[in-house]
Amino acid sequence: MAKDLTLELKFRDPARARALADAMQRNLDAIGREVSVMHVCGSHEQAIARFGLRAVLPPQLRLIMGPGCPVCVTDGPEVDEAVALAQGGAHVCTYGDMLRLPGTSRSLADAQADGARVHVVYSVAQAVDVARAHPADEVVFMASGFETTAVATAAVALGELPANFSILSVHKYVPAAMEVVSRSKASAIEGFLAAGHAAIITGHALFEPFAARTGAPVVVAGFEPLDILAAIVKLTDLIREGRPEVFNAYPRCVSREGNLPAQQVLWKVFQPRAGTWRGIGEVPDGNLDLRPEWAHLDARRRLEPDVSGVRDDAAAGLERDCLCGPIMLGLAAPHDCPLFGRACVPEAPVGACMVSSEGTCRIWHTYGGAPDLRRVEGRAAGRG
Amino acid sequence: MCLGVPGKVLAIDGLSATVDFFGVQKELRLDIVDEPVAVGDYVLNHVGFAIRRIPPDEVQETLALFDQILDVTGAKDDLMAMDVRGEIAAARAKG
Amino acid sequence: MEKPGAKIGLKHGSGGRAMRQLIEDVFLELASPVDGIGLAALDDGAALRVGDQWLVVTTDSHVVHPIFFPGGDIGRLSVSGTVNDLAMMGATEPLGLTCAVVLEDGFPLADLVRVRDSLKATALEAGAPFVTGDTKVMGKGELDGIVLNTTGVALTRRVVSDAGLRAGDALIITGHVGDHGMAVMSRRHDLGLQGDLRSDVAPLNGLVRAALLAGGDDVVAMKDPTRGGVSGALHEMAAKGKVGIVVEEAQVPVRDQVRAACDMLGIDPLLVANEGKAVIGVRAASVERVLAALRAHPLGRDAAVFGHAIAERPGSVILDTGLGRRLLTEPEGELLPRIC
Numbered sequence: 035m036a037k038d039l040t041l042e043l044k045f046r047d048p049a050r051a052r053a054l055a056d057a058m059q060r061n062l063d064a065i066g067r068e069v070s071v072m073h074v075c076g077s078h079e080q081a082i083a084r085f086g087l088r089a090v091l092p093p094q095l096r097l098i099m100g101p102g103c104p105v106c107v108t109d110g111p112e113v114d115e116a117v118a119l120a121q122g123g124a125h126v127c128t129y130g131d132m133l134r135l136p137g138t139s140r141s142l143a144d145a146q147a148d149g150a151r152v153h154v155v156y157s158v159a160q161a162v163d164v165a166r167a168h169p170a171d172e173v174v175f176m177a178s179g180f181e182t183t184a185v186a187t188a189a190v191a192l193g194e195l196p197a198n199f200s201i202l203s204v205h206k207y208v209p210a211a212m213e214v215v216s217r218s219k220a221s222a223i224e225g226f227l228a229a230g231h232a233a234i235i236t237g238h239a240l241f242e243p244f245a246a247r248t249g250a251p252v253v254v255a256g257f258e259p260l261d262i263l264a265a266i267v268k269l270t271d272l273i274r275e276g277r278p279e280v281f282n283a284y285p286r287c288v289s290r291e292g293n294l295p296a297q298q299v300l301w302k303v304f305q306p307r308a309g310t311w312r313g314i315g316e317v318p319d320g321n322l323d324l325r326p327e328w329a330h331l332d333a334r335r336r337l338e339p340d341v342s343g344v345r346d347d348a349a350a351g352l353e354r355d356c357l358c359g360p361i362m363l364g365l366a367a368p369h370d371c372p373l374f375g376r377a378c379v380p381e382a383p384v385g386a387c388m389v390s391s392e393g394t395c396r397i398w399h400t401y402g403g404a405p406d407l408r409r410v411e412g413r414a415a416g417r418g
Numbered sequence: 419m420c421l422g423v424p425g426k427v428l429a430i431d432g433l434s435a436t437v438d439f440f441g442v443q444k445e446l447r448l449d450i451v452d453e454p455v456a457v458g459d460y461v462l463n464h465v466g467f468a469i470r471r472i473p474p475d476e477v478q479e480t481l482a483l484f485d486q487i488l489d490v491t492g493a494k495d496d497l498m499a500m501d502v503r504g505e506i507a508a509a510r511a512k513g
Numbered sequence: 514m515e516k517p518g519a520k521i522g523l524k525h526g527s528g529g530r531a532m533r534q535l536i537e538d539v540f541l542e543l544a545s546p547v548d549g550i551g552l553a554a555l556d557d558g559a560a561l562r563v564g565d566q567w568l569v570v571t572t573d574s575h576v577v578h579p580i581f582f583p584g585g586d587i588g589r590l591s592v593s594g595t596v597n598d599l600a601m602m603g604a605t606e607p608l609g610l611t612c613a614v615v616l617e618d619g620f621p622l623a624d625l626v627r628v629r630d631s632l633k634a635t636a637l638e639a640g641a642p643f644v645t646g647d648t649k650v651m652g653k654g655e656l657d658g659i660v661l662n663t664t665g666v667a668l669t670r671r672v673v674s675d676a677g678l679r680a681g682d683a684l685i686i687t688g689h690v691g692d693h694g695m696a697v698m699s700r701r702h703d704l705g706l707q708g709d710l711r712s713d714v715a716p717l718n719g720l721v722r723a724a725l726l727a728g729g730d731d732v733v734a735m736k737d738p739t740r741g742g743v744s745g746a747l748h749e750m751a752a753k754g755k756v757g758i759v760v761e762e763a764q765v766p767v768r769d770q771v772r773a774a775c776d777m778l779g780i781d782p783l784l785v786a787n788e789g790k791a792v793i794g795v796r797a798a799s800v801e802r803v804l805a806a807l808r809a810h811p812l813g814r815d816a817a818v819f820g821h822a823i824a825e826r827p828g829s830v831i832l833d834t835g836l837g838r839r840l841l842t843e844p845e846g847e848l849l850p851r852i853c
Contacts, residue, residue: 046835048836050484051836054487057487057488083839084781084839085837085839086833086837086838089839129465129851129852130850130851130852131852134846144522147522147523154850156702156705156850156852159447160466179465179852182422182469183464185450185467185469186464186465186466186467188450189447231462231469234470257422259834259836261480264483264487271487283483283487285476285483286479286480287422287462287472287476289452293450293452293469293470294452295452391842400842423773439777440770441708441768441773442706442774443706443707444705444706444707444777445705463777466705
């Protein structure tokens, strides 16, 4: 077992990380100005935060967290639908990430506290088990996540299902997030880190037209610390050389074409549609909806959730003042937002940047700004 | 939405596999994995589904890629990077 | 303060910021001045002066689902919890324990007997006699099976608070982190995880006695990292001691299987509950002595120095990952398996 573990730990080696950070610094020195790059995946931010990687990035490099957390950008009214279904008597199953996500007035956790039957599951397959265990009740799976997770939902949709099972899709589509950023003229983003696990499904060729059109290189990155650092080094190489190319820095998982059987399954069940993302606004092709031929599995069509009792239009209206979009694009700071710290706080977030524990606004609110820990005192006492 | 952890396939039963994640075992579904999976293979798990078979040589390929990235930026002249290369070589020698 | 119409949620019981806020907003009102450590200190228990000694008192209600889990059960949990709270204040010789049990109509008698046997065995292990008790039954659905409350009292000549850290002190964890929480979670959410995930639940008074014998007055702060995990314990110690704490992640002992389960579920082992571990703050001069004494005890074989207190950033806990640094977050609400 120890040998297997080293396989994984090789991607966390501090010596290699320092060498990569040095290489990054040399690239930034060669470019000779500030450079902004963006990642569009919540898990990248989680990994960057978890391993403290921001502390090793060159000061001239701005690594911006883009609109890439599918939970955070799930809109209040979408949560309202799930809350309405739960309060209406259906069992609602969902991933742990979604439980505390606020709707316009309440979350599924609030509904659960009032006695609604809300189940946290790790896999869509468990939601089907819940449906089998309660044949007399409607059981709804609130399906969140990017295409990687949508594929799992689709695989289950194609299988044999109990008649009382349906799906409330709030799945999101990664390429749409990058389009949103690149369409913003004011954006100073010069390159993108693409989400490795979404690219496992879609393949990295998907990003080629994007890079060619926008002039911004795209590097597909994995989630271990070295994966992320190596990808940023490569991205700064491409920026330095002015090459708007797609590079796959996660070859152990991502191929050019992607997972073809999974793509077939995905597009058989889902189709992209324009949707509103929390704090960002309308995103063309941003959401994944069940195709019409799966209407019988679509909780929206089958159960027609009545949100009138749970929707708070005043709260929904607040979103108009939310600056999440510009903050995510690096064009505004949390203090520029009229809601920050007043109408928008971690306990009652309005925008995606306050929902995520790694969101810019949440970090500013909790720590009074992005903390610089590079200069804090050294090593542990008594360490041999 | 990317929590994915690699694990080693211990047994396969139709479209279901028992996979070991460094001491914890879990049943994964194989409906959407990209290519046929055999006992002993590594697969990437996402929400209870194997989404990718990880060929062992591609783990080495990733390490070689880091190597190459360091090369291109001139880091190989760096003393630290020399140490890194020593480690990479040692890791390879151990297999 | 919460909004009008606010209700109690599960987050208020999970050992994090929300729970501390609730206690400060609601229960602190009950505090009155005492000679010693009272409610206002929000420590693991109270210490009241009796002659030239301290009477340490602590109470804890226990609910766990499932009530029998790998490595333990609610009986072992409630004895250990109370004995450990006493020990964390330096009182390692319990005079007596009470046991109050609230049962749901329909609770199986055989399960109750099993819990009783476990209470008895664990009390024997800790050298803590049960001295009184109480039983109530509530209607079906009015509670989830069983709630167990235990209160413990002990005398000690020196009280160790959780506020005693100062810059330069070393922090020791007495063994592997996250065992209890992952053992329970793997059962609770029907995750289908197989493997050796076992709770570490155990009475720690013997282990703490060894540390105090070896370190004497240089053992300056102790806390058991239960709900809220090591992170929760460190945040309290940092806030009360008005110091910063730097944790070296590489030095934190975590079992392979616990790390794997945490990775899979997107959970930080430092936020996961432990029921048989202590975080011990020690003056630098005595670190090696205390560490050796801990490691000589069966429950402390894997003890390690994993951090230290600094003067900067009082109240903050900084995690050094070996790759970089970040602020360790405080747990917020019940830990849930994540997918992203």
